Amino acid sequence: MEENMPVIMPALALRGLTVFPNMLLHFDVGRESSIKALDEAMTSGQTIFLVAQRELAVENPQEGDLYAVGTISNVRQILRLPGDNVRVMVEGVSRGRLCQLVETNPYLSAEVEEIPGEAPVKRSARTEALIRQTYELFETYIELAPKMTPDILLSVLSSEDPGYIADYIAQNLPMRTGDKQAILEELRPVRRLEKLCQNLRREVEILELEQEMQGKVRDQLTRSQRDYVLREQLKVLQHELGEDQQGGDQELYDYRRQIEKAKLPVEVKEKLEKELRRLEKQPFGSAEATVLRNYLDTVLELPWGKKTKERVNVAAARKTLDADHFGLEKVKTRILEFLAVKQLAPQLKGQILCLVGPPGVGKTSIASSVAKAIHRNMARISLGGVHDEAEIRGHRKTYVGAMPGRIIAAIRQAGSCNPLLLLDEIDKLGNDQRGDPASALLEVLDGEQNATFRDHFLEVPFDLSDVLFITTANTLDTIPRPLLDRMEVIELTSYTDEEKLQIAKRHLLPKELKRHGLSRAQLKVSDDAIRSLIRGYTREAGVRVLERQLGALCRKAAMRVVSDGVKSVHITAENLETYLGIPRYHPDRLPRTEQVGVVNGLAWTSVGGEILEVEVGVVPGTGKIELTGNLGDVMKESAHAALTYIRSRAHQLGIDEEFYKTKDIHIHFPEGAVPKDGPSAGIAITTAMVSALTEIPVRRDLAMTGEVTLRGRVLPIGGLKEKTMAAYRNGIRTVLLPVDNEKDLEEIDQTVRAGLRFVTVEQVDAVLAEALALELAPGNKELQHPMGEGTHCAERPGLTQ
Template sequence: MTDKLRTQIPLLPLRGLLVYPSMVLHLDVGRDKSVQALEQAMMDNNEVFLASQKEMNIDEPTADDIYSVGTVATVKQMVKLPNGTNRVLVEGLYRASVEHITEGEEFYQADIIKLEDVHEDLNEEEALMRTLLSQFEQYVKVSKKVSQETFNTVSDIDDPSHLADMVTSHLPIKIKDKQSILEMENVTARLKELIEIIGNERDVLQIEQKIGQHVKKSMEKTQKEYYLREQMKAIQSELGDKDGKSGEVAQLREKIEEAHMPERVEAIAQKELGRYEKVPQSSAESSVIRNYIEWLVSLPWSEETEDNLDVVHAEKILDEDHYGLEKVKERVLEYLAVQQLTQSIKGPILCLVGPPGVGKTSLAKSIGRAINRNFVRISLGGIRDEAEIRGHRRTYIGAMPGRIIQGMKRAETVNPVFLLDEVDKMASDFRGDPSSAMLEVLDPEQNSTFSDHFIEEHYDLSKVMFIATANTMTSIPGPLLDRMEVISIAGYTEVEKLHIAKEHLLPKQIKENGLTKNQLQFKDEALLKLIRTYTREAGVRNLERQLASVCRKAAKIIVSKEKKRVVVTEKQLEELLGRPQFRYGQAELEDQVGTATGLAYTAAGGDTLSIEVSIYPGKGNLTLTGKLGEVMKESAQAAFSYIRSKANELMIDPDFVENNDIHIHVPEGATPKDGPSAGITMATALVSALTGRPVKKEVGMTGEITLRGRVLPIGGLKQKSLSAHRAGLSTIIIPSENEKDLEDIPESVREGLTFIPVKHLDEVLDQALAAENHEG
């Protein structure tokens, strides 16, 4: 219900404030237009229209920035304050709605229509008034913003419209909510809306009160603990124990905060520290808890080094530290390039496989140095207990974490290069299978949540670059091998050994033995003789020992003042080291009947294997000696059976079995030997012995034989070729299916050897046996 239109009443926009009818309050007015509007009002009939701004931060509001419903008020008093603002006392008269706003230069004027209250059911209004007062009373009890005196004043109001306005004016609600109440002409609707608002405000206040009480209790508990700790310190000081357990606890608490653990681990550490604080120091449990906390704080949880994935830089360092190994270096550089592009270390675990002394461990160290990561190494040789990997549970006396966690502690970062040395030497027994425990460590999909029995909480190994080393793949369990990418390191040629000795080993030994380059000089021919006649190995470990021996003897000569400088020549080498330990040149000095040279592949690299056959009167027995394995015995049986079946074609007496016994021996009888690749060598030695045709001294061979005489492929051709080159052989007979492996053999070795691929034993005999016959 509305009244008639009133025109040209001064408009005063309010910021963050709203005035209801019957309200009396002071306003501070500072804006020029607002002051002009007040002065105009006082010149007329002291009435002004008060309307709130929609946004507080607008200094020059337009008509769109002002709510369309406000309150007509009378100006009771206006006083100018010393700071330049005007303090005005106003009293709200009635609601009004804006029809039009005139924006004058000096102030705003509005055309308004008075809004009348709309009443419906008086009984309902009475009931709503009582409910409102009841709700307001409860609100006053939980609120500190409204006093009891205010409630007493409000409760005396009989008019429902006036009551609603007075209650709303005392509520700390948003201006837009107060505005919506002001705009309601229907008193019943206004009361209902207000009751709902008070109910919500009361619920919020009760929640705030609960939170406040909880915070207060926590503060009281903290203050109480602080007070008790201070008392404990005072008592310990009086007893002469200045630090006591509290000092220890304080140190541990500080370490926990500095460790930057994951939240769940830090919570467990704090909990264990609380237990440690309460447990008597004499208790056995006290040392167990302390040991556990110290392990937690000593582990790297977030510290990491910044990777240097510059492939050029890495290549430079690898070339500085290692000569040769081109394919290995190339694979490592590819690996680093992929990491640079993907920014992720997840991927295959590298496994360096090769004989002892070829530089597997030092290569892993170089990788760590090349990419600017800490290096840590653990040896897995001889480990039988699964707890060595996963750790022991804390319930055991002397429990410790496993070697993986111990290694991470030594690494001090979460992203080291972690070398797992001798991964093929792990064993298993009733205490568990450590190789199975390693599956979780080396699986990129699992190792982000590696679980150690001692630590109990998950530890993230996903940023670690794992590198494993092994002498042979055959003893690595299949599931473990499946998680690794194998990089084979076969061994070094003579040329490579010469470079390694000159550029790496000799300077290192000269320095370690207190010499200078001027005091000891090594001629190249002496170095070559040392490599050929004093060492026979795939790697360079024994070569380094011999060089160290020469350096020590040279140091003795220099110290005893015999010479100021030692020059090692071929002749001088024998004086220093004695007679050569190995014969360099042909494996056999002349063609032999019944003796063939095979090529073997062992954990120590490639080697030559002489197979001897002796025939003497007997009843057809086949004797095998030389500590042969089952596979090698079967190869001998297969070769024997083939020769018997093809006796006529091979120009052998078919009845040789009835009148002769045959003895096959592989020298170095104390060394175990096994594998299928000696099949054609045994067959060749047998045919040579039975026909009297000698085997060419310069020929070596490798290949598996079938009962039909087919030659099957073998493994380790690169290692076997290196051993043949070292032994001085010039021709190697290989299975034709192994031709594809020739490109892996160093060029210097390929140039010194003639490779003859064969498919059948007949081809082997044609190439291996000399043309002339000897009486046998």
């Protein structure tokens, strides 16, 4: 090829690549026209013109898309690759200038003018300094660049030609195509080296800055932060691959969708969105992220805005309550009143009812019937033995194992915002150093405050105003007064024998037959047998023992059906003892004759009423008084008050006025292991002491209840219904009670009222006149009619036998 004469040769357009003279380089070729150009050059043995194109995206470049200066090269080797690609090795010969493109099809053919090589540069101090500076910068670059090998530096150090040094370094330096092209187009060796030196200095500064930044980041990153960075990179990759859900993490997307879907109050929604933003910033698997997930799951599981449609049909509710329970008229009436008001005023907030009564009378089961009658979901919370405030209000969510309190847990269990919550055994709450749960319930059971109840775990208000609360208790004594003030108390008293008979026939016996796999034809129990069972084998206010005894009968019957092949078992009052053994209790245990110093008192217990015998013995002595029978302070005070009253009336009662000096009095309450205390035994103790001192017997079919003062006045008592029922159950015929309790007779069962004679008394004089069977000693002007014929006894009209 003659000097400076244009020559036509195949051309190859390079994308993102520049080839320098005297350099050996291999690269991949994919375009069909480029492969044909290589084949032509290889076949004909001629050189090929390698020139870079200005825009990488151009697929079929024209003359205007190519740079003016390229490299005339020899094709050393062509390697065919899978997928129609070719890997070629070329050796740059010299620079060339593109004059024009002769052909573009089937491959580029260009008219190229060779640029002659530069003459050797005269060595000068400036050139030497420039070469040394280039050596130093390139050595620094190799140390900083991660993919550069030190062997490249040896080829540079072996040359002293500034043009070759510039071309070699530019070929091996990952610079932009425009910068490399500028060095290729520079024909003056020293000027070319200066341009390279500037680019090299810039690349070294960039590498140093990158390493400095990486060092700072590496120092700050912890293990969890590195995990977070990797996961963020993974999110980006998933987003680029289209594998994520709407541009975010699947879990976060689900939480966000649930928050939008739920009918949340504004404050709650803002709180959850804030916690969700915190979760997004947490590395996966961290302790804080676990706490936040647990919190979001718990809050979103609550039935925000979900309510069951309430049935406010009073007639239908009455039918349901009557079908499930016999008696309990006061409770049923109160529930039906609530429904009637609800029908007229649907916006009525939830009520707080407290069912108080002995065990086994149906307090818990009636709550289930109420929920069924009014179509509300029900959840039961047992408060017996709870002594931690966090059980009610929950734990702070930052604690390990934190959870909401029982109130919020019950709401979640019920699945609606207007359930019926049964707080069972509210009288058995405890307290210790961890707080007072009864005080925590003050907000829950207050219709004016519970609309914004805040659980410690939730940290947001939850509206409890639509909840119908029903609490149960055996006694009101242990319930704190502020808590009791928030509840409407409904008393469930003991069942009469007739009520127990109906409950056994309608509910208990069918239930036990079903439990034991018996049909009504296989076991028949007569009414008299049930009555005998109630009197002789149970002593309780409720029906739990009765239910167990009926279960025992079913087991005996099942044994006979299976073992003896009997088709039907019929139980009557006569053969009841055969199945259950000897009766445990004898209700009619009254003595056959009147006794001196023995009085039937009446006591109220948490399991109903009981007969409480008072015995007084008088023996010669020095005036000591002794009390036995596991008595409390109130009973002891009653005994001392009675003694003082008798001393003040000794003359009228016909008693030696010096008896307190010459006689010892022993007051005893049998069944001493049972604790006894309460203001109701005063007149019984007084009557027993007068009987013992005067040796006048007390009527055996009479019982009494009431407290006594030093002036002989009879004070009112409580629990009259249970006490009168105990008297009726034990065969008592007459009951003495304080005149102030006359109003309570309206609540007594009709059967008991028909079977007892009630005498209301105001003074102890009337008690003694009614109770002592014999006429008092002469000189007693006030008590001339011991059987109550005088004006001192006020018999209730219509209730005497």
